[in-house]
Amino acid sequence: MESMTEALRGALRLVAGADPGLGAIVLLSLQVSLSAVLLATLLGLPAGAALAVGRFPGRRALVVLLNALMGLPPVVAGLFVYLMLSRAGPLGELGLLFTPGAMVIAQTLLIFPIIAALCRQAVEDAWREYEEQLRSLGASRVGAASTIVWDIRFSLVTAVLAGLGRASAEVGAVIIVGGNIDGVTRVMTTAIALETSKGDLPLALALGMVLIALVIALNAAAWYVKDAAQRRFG
């Protein structure tokens, strides 16, 4: 318990001190995770919707696979992306390894299944409600799917937040593809891992508390926006 209060005090001191190094790490964490969430959402929502309303051979297998990939271990995703982006790998020419770009790619890979699978479930449930009326009005399958996605957007916010949570929390993927380079690819989670391995647990805990506070703030903001919009549109 003592180390908790010490960590809490440490966290407050970190924030109050406005250390530029900490600021840079926090900023990079936000940039990487938010970019990954944005990309994964742009790719995942259409993919999930398509899987929900599409009818083609192998669809059910794909649904099962997508659900399973929600549990993809971050370190495995990181390893895969590392082997792809390494100079010895197929995409080495891009020179993306050990850059924030690689971290965004790895995290996008990680959270795409979460957003796509949750979207698929939500759209599939809604499809049952909307399908007949939309078809009666003459909507195409694609048109109906996008109308539904927009109509259920508030419940999809939860899916996006789930992705954001996963991205902000993981360390396995970003540490492998980013290299935890001081000043270049060090983010909150990798900094915490570093301090832990150095044995500086109070600092690691303090950083952890800052990270948690950040994620709570993001979620609260998203909730507030969703609530206001929901009250407006019913």
Add this chain to the structure above:
Amino acid sequence: MGLIPRVLLLAALAFPVHAQKFITVSSTTSTEQSGLFKHLLPLFTARTGIEVRVVAVGTGQALDIGRRGDADVVFVHARPLEEKFLAEGHGVERFDVMYNDFVLIGPKSDPARVAGTRDIVEALKKIRAARSAFVSRGDRSGTHFAELELWKAAGIDLAKEKGPWYREIGQGMGPALNTAAAMNAYVLSDRGTWLSFKNRADLDIAVQGDKRLFNQYGVMRVNPAKHPNVKAELGQAFVDWLVSREGQLAIADYKINGQQLFFPNAQ
């Protein structure tokens, strides 16, 4: 020339060109955690305008990064593995840069009666005989390998002889010291981590100064013949600087609590 083109030209000149140039150096966690790079690299960048990005991992992984061509320079402290790296054709040339040393840390109560001796091999034999608690990193790091070599030198076959007194934790130097402090055990540590270690409890240096405790660092450029994408010139600039008078002085200059950590020994 009009006003606007002049302003633009001035602005363009004001942009630091060196912001573009960088090299990737793969090194070890213990080196980074000692704080050496924070001290050394800004001096190199100020001299050459080249930014150095250090990926700090375990020794094996650091060399592997070089093997894949993902780093321009490799800077580790495991001579046999470095020679192998060269023999495989992944490195261009190896240079001695500096050495630091390991110290045997132990409880002030010194149950194995080894404090003050300069002979690490004798000390290990005594610890084994007394079955005093000993913490090993057990994580295949450079430090772990060094520890295993010393047991071998003492003629002790760990596979047969280890018992409850030998605690392998599979973690880094910080946690190993934390564990030793909690258990009041002996542990082999690099001097740098020990000097920065705050949680000493009842521990102190038991054995130091034995030549076998010296840990030699070597630097190698990754071979452009095998990996055409590596930055050969910029990498060479780094190697040259490390072994130059300026670089060697900078290394010697790095101190924790007034104590020098690394001893430059480039030829």
Add this chain to the structure above:
Amino acid sequence: MILPFALRDVSYLHIIKPLSLEIIPGPSTIVLGANGAGKSVLLRLMHGLLAPSSGTIRWSGADAARRQAMVFQRPVLLRRSAVDNVVYALKLAGVPRAQRMRQALEALESVGLASLAPRPARVLSGGEQQRLALARAWALHPEVLFLDEPTASLDPTATREVERVIQAFDAAGTKIIMATHNLGQARRLGDEVLYLHQGRVLERAPVDRFFSKPATPEAAAFIKGELPWA
């Protein structure tokens, strides 16, 4: 003109046994029957939401799909304002953007919902929502309007409001084909009755004759209210 349309030996799984009939323009048709008789399935077959297991459905003119509309027992409305729901349907129908809002407001006007145009559709009462669904269908100026038990979920006042709108549709010339198990409603709104029993059309007669002199014992029992809800 897409009417008349004809079903030839149309069946659907075990629910609708092969039947043939022709629907002509003019009289409103009530599809009457107990729960489980197959009314909803028959309507969906006619409207094209279900593909028949056998047989064909042939419409008269071209572009039959666009000249029909359907209203369901529970109105399916988007999370938008009432008027935007109608605008959405007009967009799907290919109405030019500049005209959509005006036509949508006219449609709302015709069902008495003009004052609720900017309200979120989902906060309207059951009767208002169903009238909105009707306005949405009305805006498309369909030749045929299918209704599947449109007032089954509504209270008597709302039911009355909705029936008034349906009657207005009818008076304006839209062909009404409505499924219901409400005998009073059939009498009020219908011109002819298609009586469905266990997937077969047992009787087809003008509404007055059906209720006064049903030709089959099942129909007679149904009118007397004795048929079990299958």
